[in-house]
Amino acid sequence: MSALLEVRDLEIVFPFGGKELAVVRGVSFDVGRGEIVGLVGESGSGKSLSALALLGLIPPPGRIRRGSIRLAGRELVGLGEAALRPVRGGRIGLVFQEPSAALNPVLTVGTQIVEAIRAHRPMPRREARRRAEELLARLAVPDPRRRLAEYPHQLSGGQRQRVLVAIALAAGPDLLVADEPTTALDVTLQAQVLDLFRDLRRDLGLGLLLITHDLAVVAGTCDRVAVMYAGQIVECGPTAELFAAPAHPYTRGLLASLPEIGSPAPRGELPAIPGQVPSAGDLPPGCPFHPRCEMRLAECATSEPEWIDHGAGRGARCVLARPREVA
Ligand SMILES: Nc1ncnc2c1ncn2[C@@H]1O[C@H](COP(=O)(O)OP(=O)(O)OP(=O)(O)O)[C@@H](O)[C@H]1O
Ligand SMILES: [Mg+2]
Incomplete structure (x- = not known):
C-alpha cells in the first residue's frame, strides 16, 4: 500500500556564483494517513x-x-501552476x-476563512460562513460566531494560530504541513495547538508533517521523526525507538542536550552542539557532520557515508x- 505522501530523492538547488548548489540533497520520507511525522534539524538544514x-x-x-x-500516488514534481493550485490548500x-504575518489585518477572520473555503469548493x-463557524468550534475557539466578525488583532496569539489552522483545513485536505507552528507561542498555547493536531489526526485521519526545532515537541506529538542535517536526512525512525537508541551522533547530541521532559527549559531553539551547520557552498569533504562529531573515524573526513537501512522504517547516514x- 502506498503512503499518503511519498518524497523520494528530492534535490533542491539555488544558483550561487554562476552554478547551482544543492541545499536539499536527496531527501526521502513518507507520511501515512493518520500519521504525524516530525522533521527536525538546526536552522538552515533544509526543513x-x-x-x-x-x-x-x-x-x-x-x-x-x-x-x-x-x-496519494500522483506525481507533483513537474506539474504546472494551474495543476498545482487545487493541490495547494486543497489536498495539502x-x-x-x-500567525500575525499570515493573516490579512484588514479583513475579518470570517471573510478569510470563508474565502479559503470558497476558493476550493x-x-x-x-453556507461557507456556517462551515467556518463549525471549523472554529471544532478547533475549540470559544464563541466562534463572534470571532468570525473580528479582525486578527482582536484575537489572542493562540486564537490566531487556530484561525490559520482553520484556513489550512478549509478545503478538507488529506495532508497538513505545519512549519514551526508553535515556535511563536508560549508553552501553554503550544501544548494546546499540539493537542489540536493529535485530535485532527484522530478525528479526520489527516496526515501531518510537523517541522520543528524542538525535540520536546517531537517527543510528545510525532509517530515518526526524520532528522535533517546540511540538506540531508541523517536519521529516521519511529519516535520512541529513535529517542531510546539514536543511531547517528548528531541525533545523539541533540538528545543529550535535551532538558528533562517537564523542566522549564527555553523552547524554540535546538540545544547547542558546538560548531555550526555548514552552508551549501562550503560543505566539508566526507560526512558533512564530521567536523562537529565526537565519534568521527578517519574515513569520515574523506568518504561520504551512505544511507544504511535498518528496516522497519529506521535508518541512518553514518x-x-x-x-x-556477529562474532
Ligand atoms: N530564497 C533562498 N535563496 C537562496 N538560498 C536559500 C533560499 N532559501 C533557503 N536557502 C538556502 O537553503 C538552506 C535551507 O533553508 P531552509 O529555509 O529550508 O532551512 P530551515 O531548515 O527551514 O531553517 P530554519 O530552521 O531557520 O527555518 C538555507 O541555509 C539557505 O542557504
Ligand atoms: Mg524553516
Missing part, C-alpha cells in the same frame, strides 16, 4: 524548503532538480510559524550505524 517543495512554493530562482513527490494545507457565502559483525 522549510522541503516543505515548500510539496506545494510548489520554492522561491525562484530555486528549483527542484531531481526527485519525486507523490501525493499549510500552517506557517507567524464553490458554495453560497452563507558509518557507525553499520550493522555490527
Whole structure:
C-alpha cells in the first residue's frame, strides 16, 4: 500500500556564483494517513524548503532538480501552476510559524476563512460562513460566531494560530504541513495547538508533517521523526525507538542536550552542539557532520557515508550505524 505522501530523492538547488548548489540533497520520507511525522534539524538544514517543495512554493530562482513527490500516488514534481493550485490548500494545507504575518489585518477572520473555503469548493457565502463557524468550534475557539466578525488583532496569539489552522483545513485536505507552528507561542498555547493536531489526526485521519526545532515537541506529538542535517536526512525512525537508541551522533547530541521532559527549559531553539551547520557552498569533504562529531573515524573526513537501512522504517547516514559483525 502506498503512503499518503511519498518524497523520494528530492534535490533542491539555488544558483550561487554562476552554478547551482544543492541545499536539499536527496531527501526521502513518507507520511501515512493518520500519521504525524516530525522533521527536525538546526536552522538552515533544509526543513522549510522541503516543505515548500510539496506545494510548489520554492522561491525562484530555486528549483527542484531531481526527485519525486507523490501525493496519494500522483506525481507533483513537474506539474504546472494551474495543476498545482487545487493541490495547494486543497489536498495539502499549510500552517506557517507567524500567525500575525499570515493573516490579512484588514479583513475579518470570517471573510478569510470563508474565502479559503470558497476558493476550493464553490458554495453560497452563507453556507461557507456556517462551515467556518463549525471549523472554529471544532478547533475549540470559544464563541466562534463572534470571532468570525473580528479582525486578527482582536484575537489572542493562540486564537490566531487556530484561525490559520482553520484556513489550512478549509478545503478538507488529506495532508497538513505545519512549519514551526508553535515556535511563536508560549508553552501553554503550544501544548494546546499540539493537542489540536493529535485530535485532527484522530478525528479526520489527516496526515501531518510537523517541522520543528524542538525535540520536546517531537517527543510528545510525532509517530515518526526524520532528522535533517546540511540538506540531508541523517536519521529516521519511529519516535520512541529513535529517542531510546539514536543511531547517528548528531541525533545523539541533540538528545543529550535535551532538558528533562517537564523542566522549564527555553523552547524554540535546538540545544547547542558546538560548531555550526555548514552552508551549501562550503560543505566539508566526507560526512558533512564530521567536523562537529565526537565519534568521527578517519574515513569520515574523506568518504561520504551512505544511507544504511535498518528496516522497519529506521535508518541512518553514518558509518557507525553499520550493522555490527556477529562474532
Ligand atoms: N530564497 C533562498 N535563496 C537562496 N538560498 C536559500 C533560499 N532559501 C533557503 N536557502 C538556502 O537553503 C538552506 C535551507 O533553508 P531552509 O529555509 O529550508 O532551512 P530551515 O531548515 O527551514 O531553517 P530554519 O530552521 O531557520 O527555518 C538555507 O541555509 C539557505 O542557504
Ligand atoms: Mg524553516
